[in-house]
Amino acid sequence: MSAPMKAILTDIEGTSSSISFVKDVLFPYARRALPGFVKARGHEPAIRKWLDMVATEMGGMCQDAMIAEVMQGWIDEDRKHTALKALQGMIWADGYQSADFTAHIYPDAAEALRQWHAAGLPLYVYSSGSVPAQRLFFGHSDAGDLTGLFSGWFDTEIGGKREAGSYRRIADSIGLPAAEILFLSDVVAELDAAREAGMDTVLIDRIEDYPQPRDAGQANGHRRLESFSAIMPTA
Ligand SMILES: CSCCC(=O)C(=O)COP(=O)(O)O
Numbered sequence: 001m002s003a004p005m006k007a008i009l010t011d012i013e014g015t016s017s018s019i020s021f022v023k024d025v026l027f028p029y030a031r032r033a034l035p036g037f038v039k040a041r042g043h044e045p046a047i048r049k050w051l052d053m054v055a056t057e058m059g060g061m062c063q064d065a066m067i068a069e070v071m072q073g074w075i076d077e078d079r080k081h082t083a084l085k086a087l088q089g090m091i092w093a094d095g096y097q098s099a100d101f102t103a104h105i106y107p108d109a110a111e112a113l114r115q116w117h118a119a120g121l122p123l124y125v126y127s128s129g130s131v132p133a134q135r136l137f138f139g140h141s142d143a144g145d146l147t148g149l150f151s152g153w154f155d156t157e158i159g160g161k162r163e164a165g166s167y168r169r170i171a172d173s174i175g176l177p178a179a180e181i182l183f184l185s186d187v188v189a190e191l192d193a194a195r196e197a198g199m200d201t202v203l204i205d206r207i208e209d210y211p212q213p214r215d216a217g218q219a220n221g222h223r224r225l226e227s228f229s230a231i232m233p234t235a
């Protein structure tokens, strides 16, 4: 018999929210703004530390304009680099504050998150997007400010999403055995890592993001659902 579910940990892109919002709205916004952002604010310590991290990876001294160009390339490749994600989050803050966009959330996800929270189930986020970017995302979602629904936030500062150790550290930080946490994601490799750490898993396979639903082999033994509605009826 499996352990009772005591908390839910959710991914964002492709799980609670559409891939196309991230790829077609957020990434191009950050790509366009990056050179100006680095030029105007690169001297601020909270920004400098990330630029220096990228410069070190590039082999040492390089001009900020070149660092910005390298990071634009990383955006095109969808690299989940912690420095890039931190800077993207700072850039998106302007976009949300000036109401250039609101963050997409699938209506079934917003509804289920509200129901689970109302039922007393603690909710957590684990995304490659930085924690500040996650807070902005759920704070300015199509369904309003949902930040109050969450008990905690995790990004790649705790470790990569495809590494079992990250999920062990998250379970420790939440203060529950991994077996009592359900992780939701659209990426099988992330679910594999969470399962290796002992978490329960559900593959979210949204038709809008994955027009060719994953078959049982591709799902690699993870329960596969097309929305949040069927995960745990609370009604
Ligand atoms: C929360 S900010 C936008 C999402 C993002 O930058 C990203 O890389 C999403 O990755 P995820 O781990 O949520 O699939």
Ligand SMILES: [Mg+2]
Pocket: 011, 012, 013, 014, 015, 185, 186, 187
């Ligand atoms: Mg995802």
